[in-house]
Amino acid sequence: MRDTSVLNDPDYSTPGASRGLFDVFRYWHLLSLLVKKGVATRYHGSVLGWIWSYVRPAAQFLMYYLVIGVIMGGHKDTPLYPVYLFAGIVAVNLFSEALRNTTGSVVDNRSLIKKIYLPRELFPVSAIGVALIHFLPQAVLLLIVALLCGLTISWLQILFFVLGVVMILMFALGLGLFFGAVNVAYRDARNFVDLILMFATWASPVLYSWSMVHERAPEWLFHIYMSNPMTGAVELFHEAFWNPLVPKAGHLPTLDVYVSIGFAISLVTLIIGQLVFRKLEGSFAQNL
Template identity: 30%
Template structure:
């Protein structure tokens, strides 16, 4: 009897798009399962995707915009902070989901073969629903403050690609590490809270000293946040903040992909 043995690819190899395409149904199933699992037996359901960022924005507005009197570049602080929290919540949420995706699905990994990359990918896609729903609050704020986005909004997809590349790249690295080092799961909450203040979420980039601004712009989330603010507020796009982070985002994505593929052969052994 002929036997077919399926083995993971060896070495530092790139993504196999044909293989992912063959397993697109599994990717769809895991994405939907991730959405249902989050809101199952929840009274408010997807309403939490609106309540959570809204209350966070209100707290930031009271603490940083009111008590600390943080500069908001001449715009209402609640709008200033929400334009940053909108992409930031997606970024932080995908990190948490993708970092734990392999460990949470250890039973699947040890019993059947499928492209392991599907697990962090499903985490990235399942969070898109929250991202889209949170956009409703942004529209309400724009209407309330009578702010109209300019034509530069056509560049928004580029920033969203940068956001997803950054999220998936770091997510693949953390998920691969979490299989061998369970400390990643416990340290992730602290790390996400820490890096929140390394991005211009509660403060403006003008607060960063001039001699540190280029180094600061290497953080991909800096360009994403400042670019989104500029596009929705009809201001000049700060390309000087965007292009350094774009290069880093692509680099992180490529490294994360190669690192994930490299570690893929040991997932079933240590999961």
């Protein structure tokens, strides 16, 4: 006769059964190990190491500032343009690294997936953690620059910053779950992500202000543009670091509406990404 006592044990769970992202909360220790591994291997064998976390955004800033700000005169229409530009670059860099890391997270950990079972969502979430850790030096540098320009920190600015980071990570995780799952069977997913990231800087107010889009684009297109989660996140970064320095520059009156829409889109993206990930994860081992 079959013994069902084990099956009735509340601590028993069927091997391979997963509750998706909710399982991540049960494996904090394993998640921390994956994050430490990702951080340790990021600059393994590199001479400069963590200095690259500063070199890349600095190089981007210099390139965009010289071309857009000086040669094309972008700094004339935007007060304290260097702070405005750098705040946008830092936000987009977080999105770029988070999405790129999550897209390749499953394939990059193929050796673990083939050998043992663990919630597959741990890999994209740990990739988000690695991106967040590498984002912190850039955020600190942005804060120092803003403080040198006269910024006074308030709780509202901290809230804007946190909301911007949360929106970026939620949106990136949703896209990363989707493309990360697809990437296991079709490596074209990474190329598609590269196309998204190529447009990310230009599709949000990083090099220019939202008012330029408002003046030149049809109203319906402007609403779509402002509903982009990255546009809302970049504007939250501007509200945290740039707008307090130039109060006469003007604020977007309906920013709260667009930020709410951006969060809603990010949440829907996260749900869709999780559903697709759950649908495809059963074939990860055989496709890897």
